[in-house]
Amino acid sequence: MAGDPPVPERIEFVEVGPRDGLQNEKVLISTESKLALVARAIAAGARRIEVTSFVNPRRVPQMADAEAVCAGLPERPDVTYIGLVMNARGAERALATGRVDQLGAVCVSTDAFAMANQGQTSAESAAAAMEIVAMAQAAGRSGQITIGAAFGCPFSGEVAEAGVIALAQQLAAARPAEIALADTIGCGNPAQVARLVAGVRAAAPGVPVRVHFHNTRGTGLANVWAAVQAGASVVDASIGGLGGCPFAPGAAGNVASEDVVYMLERAGVATGIDLAEIIAASQWLSGIMGRTLPGMAAQAPLFPQTIEGA
Numbered sequence: 302m303a304g305d306p307p308v309p310e311r312i313e314f315v316e317v318g319p320r321d322g323l324q325n326e327k328v329l330i331s332t333e334s335k336l337a338l339v340a341r342a343i344a345a346g347a348r349r350i351e352v353t354s355f356v357n358p359r360r361v362p363q364m365a366d367a368e369a370v371c372a373g374l375p376e377r378p379d380v381t382y383i384g385l386v387m388n389a390r391g392a393e394r395a396l397a398t399g400r401v402d403q404l405g406a407v408c409v410s411t412d413a414f415a416m417a418n419q420g421q422t423s424a425e426s427a428a429a430a431m432e433i434v435a436m437a438q439a440a441g442r443s444g445q446i447t448i449g450a451a452f453g454c455p456f457s458g459e460v461a462e463a464g465v466i467a468l469a470q471q472l473a474a475a476r477p478a479e480i481a482l483a484d485t486i487g488c489g490n491p492a493q494v495a496r497l498v499a500g501v502r503a504a505a506p507g508v509p510v511r512v513h514f515h516n517t518r519g520t521g522l523a524n525v526w527a528a529v530q531a532g533a534s535v536v537d538a539s540i541g542g543l544g545g546c547p548f549a550p551g552a553a554g555n556v557a558s559e560d561v562v563y564m565l566e567r568a569g570v571a572t573g574i575d576l577a578e579i580i581a582a583s584q585w586l587s588g589i590m591g592r593t594l595p596g597m598a599a600q601a602p603l604f605p606q607t608i609e610g611a
Contacts, residue, residue: 311571312529314562315511316347318540318586319370320354320385321555324363325545326590332366334589336373341585342540343380345578351405351537354385355394371398383445387419388429392436403478404437406430409449410465413456414485418449418546427468431475438476446472447481447513451497452489462493466500473505479535480508484524485546487517487553491527498531511535514556515544516595521556522564529570536561536572541583541594557596559583577603 319338323330335353342350352374358365367384374382384395385405395401408426409415415426434444451465469480482497494512501510512528512535514521525536542557562574576598583599593600 307530308568309529309532309534309570311573312533312565313349313509313535314347314558314572314574315349315351315383315535315537316342316540316558317351317513317537317555318342318543318558320351320364320383321513321537322539322541322543324354324361326363326543328590329363330589332369332373335366335370338540338582338586338589339370339374341578341582343375343377345582346572346574348379348573349381349383349403351383351385352401354387355391356385356387367394368398371395371400374400386433389432389436392433396436396440396442402442404433404442404444406433406444406446406477407449408446408468408472410451410460410468411454411457414450414454417456423468427471431472434475434477443478444475445478445481445511446475447483447511448472449483450485451482452484452493453486455486462497462500465497466504469501469508470504473508477508479511480505481511481513481535481537482528482533483513484515484521487515487521489514489524490520491523494524494527495531498528498533502532509534511537513537515553516542516556517553522560525556525561526564526568529565536565538562540579540596541586541590541599542596543586543590543594554595557583557594557598559596559598563598 353367353370381402383403384401386392408430415423430446437444510533512533538558538561539555540558542554544555
């Protein structure tokens, strides 16, 4: 209808299942299964994959095999492997593998969550993130920065949009590959998402905006749609809808890759992901995890289906 926001022709899809999807799981997943998940994501068309995080294994035991995962990654020059890092030590570890193409740094919008997540203030987390991007660039890699708790904080509650926009403007000086807005506890709503994406785009012109939504309160897909209409060009999702944060009470799973792909592709927004393949990956992962995963498209008949002889 006339006056409706424009729909982009395509977005860039980032599969975060091997890292954010698995990091909060209590049952340790084998390195072999993690690599199989990466391989299935690639087979489905994913060309940017968050493969692991280089963090203290005592705090996040699921990611203790970061170097082993990197060592087993397939040689794919067409795939960008992302390693999440929280500090310079983590960045050094990631770069030392020789397999991480992009460092993912994290800063946090509030002091309360920054202290719980990284043991530092919000301002300190921003400075550390900018340093990580500089380290990546010096090593011939790229770095991106995610603003955690951008839509609300598990400890402080509401987060001022103006503060998040100002933080993004500061981060843009590091020349990151993108700035991501993360709804860490899944409290955002579509109107808020549209305002914040538009505000960050205006404050950091030329820097792509990436979005990362959790589906804690059932608003994840609506938030994805609001974000892409507002100009976000990169969308995170996790196969099966797995995910959560060890340091954010109540954080539930990410938006499911198969659900995001179904919604966007049906709406005419290309993702580069084969829906049948990503659903097959979700069903495989459900077997690995030993339970039905939250993603909905994998629990429904494939639609549309090609009917033989039709």
